[in-house]
Amino acid sequence: MSGAGGTGGGAGPGMLRRLLRAFEEAAPGEGLAQIADRLGLGRAEAADMAGYWVRKGRLRREEIGAVDCSGCFFASRGCTTCPDGSAAVPRPSLVALTPVRQNPKGTA
Incomplete structure (x- = not known):
C-alpha cells in the first residue's frame, strides 16, 4: 500500500x-x-501515470514509424504511405515519451 501523500x-x-x-x-x-x-x-x-502527464502537456507522446505500414522497403526510408496500393498490414510502432520543457516565466 502507498504511504500518506x-x-x-x-x-x-x-x-x-x-x-x-x-x-x-x-x-x-x-x-x-x-x-x-x-x-x-x-x-x-506507469503507463497510466505517463498518460496523465501527456494529457497535462508535460510529456509528449510521439509514434515513430507508421502504425498502418506494410513494412515494405519504402517504410524503412520513412514513407508513411504504401506506394503499391496494397492493403496495409498493421504493425507496432515505437512510442517515445519525452518531457516538454517549461519556459521560466518572463522568457520567450
Missing part, C-alpha cells in the same frame, strides 16, 4: 511527480519500462 508505491500525487521527474532526468535510451522498474511500479501503472 503518495510517498510510497502507488499512483498518489507524490508518485506522479516522481515519474515526471524520472522522465526529465532519464538517461538517453531509458524508457518507460526502466523508469517503472526503478520506481518500483508496474508497467501498466
